[in-house]
Amino acid sequence: MQSKFRLSRSEDFKRVRRIGKSYAHPLVVLVIQARGDSTPVRMGVAAGKAAGNAVQRNRAKRLLREAMQPLLASLASGWDLILIARPAIVTASLEETRLALTSLLQRAQILPADES
RNA sequence: CAGGUUGGUCGGGCAGUUGCGGCUCUGCGUUGUCAGAGUCGAGGAAAGUCCGCACUCCUUAGAGCACGGCGUCGGAUAACGUCCGGGGCGGGGAAACCUGCCGGACUAGGGCCACAGAAACAAACAGCCGCCCCCUUCCGCGCCCUCUCCUUCGGGAGAAGGGUCGCGGUGAGGGGGGGUGAUGGUGAAAAGGUGGUGUAAGAGACCACCGGCAUUUGCAGUAAUGCGAAUGGCCAGGCAACCCCCGCCGGGAGCAAGGCCAAGCAGGGGUGAAAUCGUCUUCGGACGAUGGGAGACUGCUCGUCUCCGAUCAGCCCCGGGUAGGCUGCACGAGCGUCGCGGUAACGCGCCGCCCAGAUAGAUGACUGCCCAGAUGGGGUAACCCAUUGGACAGAAGGCGGCUUAUAGACCAGCCUGAGGC
RNA sequence: CGGGGCGUGGCGCAGCCCGGCUAGCGCGCUUGCAUGGGGUGCAAGAGGUCGGAGGUUCGAAUCCUCUCGCCCCGA
Numbered sequence: 001m002q003s004k005f006r007l008s009r010s011e012d013f014k015r016v017r018r019i020g021k022s023y024a025h026p027l028v029v030l031v032i033q034a035r036g037d038s039t040p041v042r043m044g045v046a047a048g049k050a051a052g053n054a055v056q057r058n059r060a061k062r063l064l065r066e067a068m069q070p071l072l073a074s075l076a077s078g079w080d081l082i083l084i085a086r087p088a089i090v091t092a093s094l095e096e097t098r099l100a101l102t103s104l105l106q107r108a109q110i111l112p113a114d115e116s
Numbered sequence: 117c118a119g120g121u122u123g124g125u126c127g128g129g130c131a132g133u134u135g136c137g138g139c140u141c142u143g144c145g146u147u148g149u150c151a152g153a154g155u156c157g158a159g160g161a162a163a164g165u166c167c168g169c170a171c172u173c174c175u176u177a178g179a180g181c182a183c184g185g186c187g188u189c190g191g192a193u194a195a196c197g198u199c200c201g202g203g204g205c206g207g208g209g210a211a212a213c214c215u216g217c218c219g220g221a222c223u224a225g226g227g228c229c230a231c232a233g234a235a236a237c238a239a240a241c242a243g244c245c246g247c248c249c250c251c252u253u254c255c256g257c258g259c260c261c262u263c264u265c266c267u268u269c270g271g272g273a274g275a276a277g278g279g280u281c282g283c284g285g286u287g288a289g290g291g292g293g294g295g296u297g298a299u300g301g302u303g304a305a306a307a308g309g310u311g312g313u314g315u316a317a318g319a320g321a322c323c324a325c326c327g328g329c330a331u332u333u334g335c336a337g338u339a340a341u342g343c344g345a346a347u348g349g350c351c352a353g354g355c356a357a358c359c360c361c362c363g364c365c366g367g368g369a370g371c372a373a374g375g376c377c378a379a380g381c382a383g384g385g386g387u388g389a390a391a392u393c394g395u396c397u398u399c400g401g402a403c404g405a406u407g408g409g410a411g412a413c414u415g416c417u418c419g420u421c422u423c424c425g426a427u428c429a430g431c432c433c434c435g436g437g438u439a440g441g442c443u444g445c446a447c448g449a450g451c452g453u454c455g456c457g458g459u460a461a462c463g464c465g466c467c468g469c470c471c472a473g474a475u476a477g478a479u480g481a482c483u484g485c486c487c488a489g490a491u492g493g494g495g496u497a498a499c500c501c502a503u504u505g506g507a508c509a510g511a512a513g514g515c516g517g518c519u520u521a522u523a524g525a526c527c528a529g530c531c532u533g534a535g536g537c
Numbered sequence: 538c539g540g541g542g543c544g545u546g547g548c549g550c551a552g553c554c555c556g557g558c559u560a561g562c563g564c565g566c567u568u569g570c571a572u573g574g575g576g577u578g579c580a581a582g583a584g585g586u587c588g589g590a591g592g593u594u595c596g597a598a599u600c601c602u603c604u605c606g607c608c609c610c611g612a
Binding site for chain 2: 044046054058061065069
Binding site for chain 2: 555556591604
C-alpha cells in the first residue's frame, strides 16, 4: 500500500479510536470515521500484544494489508479506517481474511454490496 | 556398519508474476506525497537485556569513606563476570568425554551450628584412678578389760565376749582435693588412624608404619603446582553463595545520549542570606580582597566550581510551550580468500568487497520444478508412485560476549562393539 | 533505555530480612451433630512439586546463579 493512503499520525489513531464506529469479526475489528472531504480512503493497521510475539503481529498486519489491497479501489471516499488484529488471525489464510474484511466493509456500508 | 561423544558448517534452493522500503540514474507543456529502469533489502540467535566497551553530554571526573562487583595460575583482548591453555579438590561414565568448585575460618574480630547429645570448640558434667586427706563400716595383728583353766602366785594359756585404743588392709561405702583426657546411647560434624610400650588411671607421654600441618631446601615448570629430602611439634571442627578482612576494578547518566533547523509559550509565580575594606570613576557604577550565605559535583567529609546587595541576574522549586524535520546512523575493534607466527584463544601481512537503515515501522502473496523429512502402497533390494510438508523466530544507534529457544541436514576427530581384507 | 515489585492449598494473604520447629491465618470445600428444612452454630477432616532448573549447606519456601510468567514507575 502506498504511503499516501496510510494513517500515520498518533493523533489520527486517537481520533478514530475515540469517535469512530467499530465493527467486529472473530479475525479482525474495523473502526471507521468520516473525514468530511472527498480525499481517498486512509487506513492503519494495528496488532496488540494479545496477537502474539513480534513475528505473529507482523504477519497479522501484512495479511490485513494484502487482503485490503484489491478492495481499496471500490471503497467510498472520505473515510479513515483502522484494522485491529485479533489472536485468531495468526492461523487464518489470506482468503479467510479477505472474506472477513469484505463482510465487515459491507456492514459498514463503505463497500457496495453487489461487488465481491 | 551400529551406538556414543566432541567440534564446526548450514538452517531450504532455482525460476517467474505481483506488492513494499532505501539508494542511483533517466523522463516531464504536469518539478511531484510523480512515473520508469537498475540495484540492494533480517538472524544464528536479530530475542532476553545479564555483563563489558567505543561514543556523547554532565561546572574535570581530585582524595578519603561508604556502596557495588570480581577472586586458582598463565595467556588473549579495546574491555569483561568472556574466551584459550594449564593446576588442585570432587562428581558422572566401560571409554572417548562431560561437569561442579577455587583468596582468608590458630597466628583480625563478631555471629550461627536446629533436634539429639555430657559437651558444638571452651571448659564443665558423668565416668576412671592400687595419688592424698577425712568419716562410717568390715577384716587381721597388737594392747587393755571381763570370763574360763593352770599356777612355783611373779604370772601363763585360751577355741569365748568386749573396747571413745594403736597399726595395717590387697574389703565396702560416702565426702573433699588432685590427676586424667575421649569412655559417654547422640549427631552432618566430637581435637590424627592402627598396633604396641608405659602408667595409679591414662594420654603422641614414648615407639613402628601410615596420613596431615609448619619451616628450610633440591629438581622440573613463566606460574599455579608436582616429585623428593631434612627438621619440628601434635597447635589445627564446619559455615565467609552470614557479617567481615585482604587484593583488584568501578565518577554519573545514557542515542528519548547529544548537535542543528523550524514552530510555539509568559521569563509568569514562589523561595533564601550580612556585610566590611581598598582602588578607579564619566558619580550611573566597575574591579579586587576579607568574612558570610545560597546552589552544584546523584550518599557523606574534605576539596573544587558558579552566583550574591539587585526589585536585576543566576541557582532551586512551581507553572507555561513543543511532540515536527535533518543529523547522530551504517567504512566498521567490518567481511572474505590465502600466507605466516602461536598447542589454542588470537595476532600480523597481501589481495578483494561495500553488505538493511524503516519511523503506525519496509522482506509479503501466488505459481512451477527440485532437495531433506513424514505417512500409505508396490518391490528381496536399489528404487518407483501418491499425499503431505520445512523449526525457533523480525533489525530500530553500533560492537564483543553470556543466557535462553530451535524441525532437521551435512562434515571432521575420538571412544566402544561387531564384521571383512 | 533505566528502575522497582510479585509468584506459597480453590481464592486472598503471613512466614523469607537473621536457614532447622507439623509451612500458619481468614474465606471456601467434605463429613457428622443440633433444626421439620435452610441459614447459622458446634465438632472433626481433606487439600500445598512454596513458578521452574541448578548450586552452597548436615539441612533451602528462606541464601546464590540462570530462567519463565505477571504487574507497576520514570525518561
